[in-house]
Amino acid sequence: MxxxxxxxxxxxxxxxxxxxxxxxxxxxxxxxxxxxxxxxxxxxxxxxxxxxxxxxxxxxxxxxxxxxxxxxxRPEPNLIPTEPKARARTIWFEEFGDTIVAACGGKIVFNRIVSPRFLGKPGDLAAADEAQQVEFPKLMDYLEGVIPPSGFLVEDRFTLADIAVASPLATMAHADCAVDAGTHPKTAAYVAKILERPSFAGLIAQEKAFLAA
Ligand SMILES: N[C@@H](CCC(=O)N[C@@H](CS)C(=O)NCC(=O)O)C(=O)O
Missing domain, CATH: 3.40.30.10 (Glutaredoxin)
Incomplete structure (x- = not known):
């Protein structure tokens, strides 16, 4: 275990x-x-x-x-493709989620949730707003251009790439930074579909309950 x-x-x-x-x-x-x-x-x-x-x-x-x-x-089910280009693309998307999306998300989540709720200090709400208005749309523009019609980022099937990109977006949505379906319809539909998977949905429901308490 x-x-x-x-x-x-x-x-x-x-x-x-x-x-x-x-x-x-x-x-x-x-x-x-x-x-x-x-x-x-x-x-x-x-x-x-x-x-x-x-x-x-x-x-x-x-x-x-x-x-x-x-x-x-536990090699199966495979979530990190073995074909060289697909594998490298998967790691790129993991890195994009872990560093580029998470860096933007950090400013929003830290200032709107972590600082006031867990550190007892008011967050810098202007910094959070700026990250959402200036940085976030650029990330969404990128995703809007690369999401394939299959709705999966790599090999037209669910992989670590989808987990790593959707995960920081789930945390940001808790801090009122959700993908705008009006400006980024493909990305909004993509993220919603990935986060509907039971592996994500159960956690997100627990997180919402925790934040609402
Ligand atoms: N590259 C690390 C990042 C881990 C990370 O920064 N975690 C944050 C929470 S989202 C943390 O523990 N922050 C507390 C700290 O930095 O002391 C990973 O992928 O696990």
Whole structure:
């Protein structure tokens, strides 16, 4: 049984949970982050970032490292294509989600949710608004141009690329930054369809309940 440390509001943690679910891996999620830190989490994540993972005595941090491990121990169903170009495109989209989308999302989510709710300090709402108005549309323009008619980013089937791109967008939607179906109809439909998968939908329902409490 694999243990994932973290909380699914984090796009990186959600990525590993969805990946493990889609792989059919047996896993549990142990809350970590903020003030909560079980001793093993500290060992697994040298810089205290979520997610981290434990499988037996093997400890590991970082969502990209964790999904690479999960993929190696459970190759099927395949979520990281093996054909060279498709594999490289998948990693590009993972990187796009983890760095470019998450950087924009961080400004929005930190200032609208994390700072006021978890740190007890007002967020910089102007910075969040600016990220949504200036940066976010550029990301959406890019996606609008690359989403294939199949509705999957790589190999016309569900892969890590879809998990990694949709996950930060799910976190941003909690912070009132949703894809505008008027300006970006393909992207809005794409994200909605990926997030409807049971592996995402269950988590998102729990997150909404947590944020509403
Ligand atoms: N590259 C890392 C990023 C992990 C990350 O930045 N996690 C954030 C939460 S979304 C975190 O733990 N922040 C707390 C901190 O930096 O101390 C991954 O993919 O796992």
């Amino acid at each position: 694999i243990t994932i440390y973290g909380a699914s509001l984090s796009p990186f943690v959600r990525k590993t949970i969805v990946f493990a679910t889609e792989k059919g891996l047996e896993f549990e999620v142990v809350p970590a982050g903020g003030g909560m830190a079980p001793p093993e989490f500290r060992q697994a994540s040298p810089f205290g970032k979520i997610p981290a993972m434990k499988d037996g005595d093997f400890l590991l941090a970082d969502s990209t490292a964790i999904v690479a491990y999960m993929d190696a121990v």
